[in-house]
Amino acid sequence: MIELIVYGIVLGSIIALGSVGLTLIWGITDLFNCAHGDQITVGAYIALLFGGLFNRIGFLQGTVGPFSFSWGLLLSFIPSVIISIGLAVAVDRLVYKRMRRAGAHFITAFIASIGVAWALRGFIYIIWGADFHFYSQGLRPVVFLPAGIKLRVDEIFIMIVAWGAVAGVYLFLGRTKTGKALRALADNPNLARVSGINVERMLIWAWGIAGMLAAIAGILYGIETQLRPEMGWIFLLPLFAAVILGGKGSITGALAGGLVMGIAQQVSTLFLVPTYKPAVAFIIMILVLIFRPKGIFGRGKA
Amino acid sequence: MSILRVENVVSGYGSMDVLHGLSLEVEEGKIVTLLGPNGSGKTTVLRTIFGVVTPKKGKVYFKGEDITGTQPEKVARTGMSYVPQEENIFPALTVQENLEMGAFIREDDIKPRIGEVFELFPDLTDRRKSRAGDLSGGMRQMLAIGRALMLNPTVLLLDEPSTGLAPFLVEQIFEKIQTLNKQGVTVFLVEQNAQALRCADRAYILEGGEKKAEGTAQELMNDEEIGKLYLGR
């Protein structure tokens, strides 16, 4: 049971990365981005691509310390994040900005984001095919924690990176002027505009952060399990649930929601077949929507 | 010298027109109030001036320049500040951060200005680090005005600052408005509460999107007819 919780925290941390990006965008633009899952997938696969390229270079081939992945993969975090940010901003400018200009209903953007999701996934399938891919085929070393819990060394890396990224985002949002403006925008978009904050410019930052976190989440998930084209889409239901649990626009809520989802899904395997995991996420989400639609941390926005 | 002028504005939401050709002006250095019952279109007037709503007809002039339909982000840079009636603070941010956001477009050192705002509203000083959403109604209103003041505006637009406040707080707010005015800020105040006449120089009365009366505050206060019809006397 404890092992499940620990594993749930690992998974939950990855979910949390995704949900922070999702809630930021949702808080500012009212868009519930169905393509976020596939954005995570793209991040993972770009790293696969560059990882493969970098691994051709001799000294990058070796594994990083006790971890299972290579230096090449570590380096590929950079191009993956950059491309992911570029993709997120590009899609926003091409698709959603137009809709914002026209004053479209959020549902239009929601449906469009589904189209974006399919298109992204289609590209992944075409380029890499439907098979599983792995970052590395090597050993996956393990450590033993007290209470007999087995933890992969990789998972320690995952936690450090995930929470490091989260800490970075927190500092950015809490200490910098742009960060505060983003929070203001998510909190009260109309007042932000009235105060002179330029929404479009801020959105680039928001999409940038969302894209960055998505890429990192994708790579971490790839390290944790494996890569396949559906990986991000499968994430989507727990992501949605986490964001709704946390409340619209609430970063802290999204983090908590992510952890809760991760743990809940893992613990559920005690009495349910693992394929029911998405159903668990969904049930939690429905319960929240019925009993506390603003989410645990949400304020006045449903 | 009118610093703010609205000319024959027809404005509304969707197919519904709320204002039907309204004209009014605000003289520099004065406090002008626009009185009217619920639904008379008072908020629409402010929204149209600040660009939140684009008028279908008519013009808005600020400092002699045509700003009709300019986006709010840009209007904020002209020297006008707007305090909406509702949702006029950032509840998730602290009091300090709210003020910082008010000054977002400023590049210079804002600490002195923050100090000045705290001087005007001393009750806020202790709650500097508190979450704005946790403040009481009166403090919120003060913060809302404080946020707008961070830009050192020449003209301040206020939408029913007395909403939901206890009478002694209402008095306080109106006093602060007068203090601001003495410091040189032109105030255009939209209100339902006839008390506003006491601190205003000039007043308009709005009903059903149309101007029903105008004059100096003194004149309107003394006019019995108007008192009965519009001011609930």
Next chain:
Amino acid sequence: MGLLDFFVSFAIMASIYAIFSMGLNVHWGYTGLLNFGIAGFFAVGAYTSALFTSKMPTGALATYVKQAFGLNMPFLLGVVFAAIFAGIVAVLIGLLTLRLSEGYLAISAIGIAETIRIFFNNERWLANGAQGLIGLKRPLSNLVPPIYYNYIYLLIVVIFLLIIYFALERGIRSPWGRVLRAIREDEVMAAADGKNVFFFKLQSLALGAMIMGIAGALYAHYSATIQPSVFEPLFGTFIIWTMLTVGGTGNNKGAILGAFIVWALWSWTTFLILKVVPPSFQTRAPFIRYVIIGVLLVVFTAARPKGIIGEERQVSRF
């Protein structure tokens, strides 16, 4: 002969999807209900008809095929019960979720649909789990030799299509239909008019679901098999949304047109892929359809939110 067969198969699927789209039109086009779990209704319809019309497996077959019951009913009854059960599920879902605001309703619906799919996939005792059921009844199959059977089935499907089309067209012009439209336009005003908005929405949800259930049943008997994998979000839900968006939300002609256009694109790219793409790429090329559908959806929602035909003026603007 081959080309004609191809067209007939195409027409059958397109018509089934057209019925499905009209069901969605009742939800979204008429009443403004956003529902991304429609695959669930399709699935319930298909499985209900399958279970009701098939025989319980006996003897050796029983070890491979597990199902909860098999009533061996005739095709038409299967379709009827498909509609009924889909409607019941819709009412249950509606009671649970209709009070939620729009976006949440949509997402809840996905969750529900996925849960239904997972349930059917895992619970083998119900309908043979992932392996699904085979050998479903083909109505009137004894009338013609098997090579010509599809023509008969096409006729059956088209009859259903026309009946549903005309019934809906009458329905939308009725007082009931006008209330639905009013709810779509402005829920608050409709409520102020004294209409029990919740009740009407529930009816609309049920009606649309029943139509989708019929489509599901028709699909099941066409393929003579069903498995849970067919009800995955792409096929079951989003392709229908694309069809309705492309054809024009709010009207039935658009639903039918959209279904035919999108299905044409889908199946003709499959055809092209089979002929044009070298064998080494065969496994991957079908996913071009994902990109096509995705781009189609984006383009049509961004550029023309009303689709090709656009909403016909049904209700006078007072």
